[in-house]
Amino acid sequence: MQNEYGFVSLKTVTTILVLMLAVYIGFKIIPPWIDYFSFQDEVKQVLKYSKVQSLTEKEIKQSILRKARELHIPITERDIHLKRHGDQLKLTMDYEVRVFLPLGLERAFPFSIEVQS
Numbered sequence: 001m002q003n004e005y006g007f008v009s010l011k012t013v014t015t016i017l018v019l020m021l022a023v024y025i026g027f028k029i030i031p032p033w034i035d036y037f038s039f040q041d042e043v044k045q046v047l048k049y050s051k052v053q054s055l056t057e058k059e060i061k062q063s064i065l066r067k068a069r070e071l072h073i074p075i076t077e078r079d080i081h082l083k084r085h086g087d088q089l090k091l092t093m094d095y096e097v098r099v100f101l102p103l104g105l106e107r108a109f110p111f112s113i114e115v116q117s
Helices: 010-053 057-070
Strands: 080-085 088-100 106-116
Touching: 010 057, 010 088, 010 106, 057 080, 057 088
Parallel strands: none
Antiparallel strands: 080 088, 088 106
16 A cells, blocks of 8 residues: 555565565466366276276276376376276376475375275
8 A cells, every 4th residue: 555655665565575486386286286186087987887898907097198288297108007907997197296386385286096886
């Protein structure tokens, strides 16, 4: 707010800067979480339809890798662990997304997906 002389107070400027920084950091941190939940849903769908289509383990992994590339998820075929127990499939994978923040700071977000079908 302006005082009687037309100057903006230091408190107001500080508040605006803190809010801008919070919004910026939010824009950097939220997308990996959105991608994680979207990818987890895609993996569930792949496993669900793999039973119907009788896909091999390699075909399942390739389908998951295609989805990962679409969402820019940093995984490789070695990161996907698929186990069969009769007609049940269990898929687990871990990956990490690094987010670069202002002032040279970096934050790593570990994600883990475990799906059974």
